[in-house]
Amino acid sequence: MxxxxxxxxxxxxxxxxxxxxxxxxxxxxxxxxxxxxxxxxxxxxxxxxxxxxxxxxxxxxxxxxxxxxxxxxxxxxxxxxxxxxxxxxxxxxYSPKDASVHVRGIAQQFGWNFHYPGPDGVFGRRDPKLISSNNPIGLDPNDPAGKDDLVASNEMHTPVGQTIVIDLTSKDVIHNYALPSMRVAQDAIPGTMVPVWFKPMTPGEYEIVCGQLCGSGHGLMRGMLVVDSAEDYKAWLDERAKLKAGAASIEKPKAAVAAVR
Ligand SMILES: [Cu+2]
Structure with a gap:
């Protein structure tokens, strides 16, 4: 060819x-x-x-x-x-109706945050005022829909053979979610949510790059798309959920100690 x-x-x-x-x-x-x-x-x-x-x-x-x-x-x-x-x-x-995985991609200088809605399929509320180093996308801890949400940095997993929709936005300047191996490239623009879709055919690891010159660290703004089998994808989601639960249980005693003091 x-x-x-x-x-x-x-x-x-x-x-x-x-x-x-x-x-x-x-x-x-x-x-x-x-x-x-x-x-x-x-x-x-x-x-x-x-x-x-x-x-x-x-x-x-x-x-x-x-x-x-x-x-x-x-x-x-x-x-x-x-x-x-x-x-x-x-x-x-167009945004396909048969999408089985719906993710949000939140770009920032200089990295990618991927927001998964969790088992309930509903994305939790986000508030820019809540953004911190522990909460890179500003997920509202008081929103019940966000309790099971998962956030991954610079690593996105999808199951093979399924239609994936990713809604793109940015926290700061315009970035571009470029995934050449999936033939996808879409600007991530602050204040908007632009959907883009793809359907992975072959399991493996694929590079996500920023396709829009966005600052001094633009060249380092790389992420990884891992296309898993259905079982591996589920295992990854379970692992992320366990990690989140573990982090929450560490945070809670800390908060309790702070309250006593
Ligand atoms: Cu960028």
Whole structure:
């Protein structure tokens, strides 16, 4: 395949198959155009060299071959746009109804926080005033919906073969959630919540990078997407829930001691 030769990361998602198909087609089309117009250019250099054409020709081309060629190119480009690119784009911008995993991605200088709603499937309330080093997304501890929520930093897990929706936002400046192996890239903009979806095809670890120059640590703003089997994903969620329960039980005695003092 041509795009393998160009060094693009290998696709690991179902949604990426169609995107790669269009990329492949466009690159072949551009290669054919490049070679075609390149040959034409070399031909004109040879044909209109001063030894063959000592006097300038003021009337130019008299037949309509170039006009037909131009219209053919416009037609193919129009077909590419209307027949392939716009349908593909419209499929990317809707939020799928069959999503089995719904996550929130909260970007910050310079890292990623992933917020899972927990077994109840409801995201707990967040308040920017509650943000601290222990509570990077400002989750409200008094909201019952947030009791079972899980927050992971720079590590996102998903089950393989399921549709994943991630709502993106940012705590500070504009970042970009770029996941080349899933053929996903979406800006994370403060004050908005923008959904993006993908469907992982192959288990493994994939790099999440920031695709928007966001400050001095931009190059270090990397996360990891781990695509697990269904069992491994459940085990990871259970492990995170246990870690959260453990951290809460450490926090409580501390608070009690502080209250006594
Ligand atoms: Cu960034």
């Amino acid at each position: 041509l795009i393998d030769f160009l060094g693009i990361q290998k696709n690991a998602s179902f949604n990426g198959v169609e995107i790669d198909g269009l990329l492949e087609f466009c690159h072949w089309f551009m290669l054919i155009l490049f070679v075609g117009w390149g040959c034409f250019f070399v031909y004109t250099l040879w044909r209109f060299h001063r030894s063959r054409q000592p006097k300038a020709e003021y009337f130019g081309v008299r037949n309509h071959v170039s006009t037909h060629l131009e219209f053919s190119v416009i037609l193919i480009e129009g077909m590419l746009l209307l027949g392939f690119a716009i349908p593909l784009w419209s499929g990317r911008v």
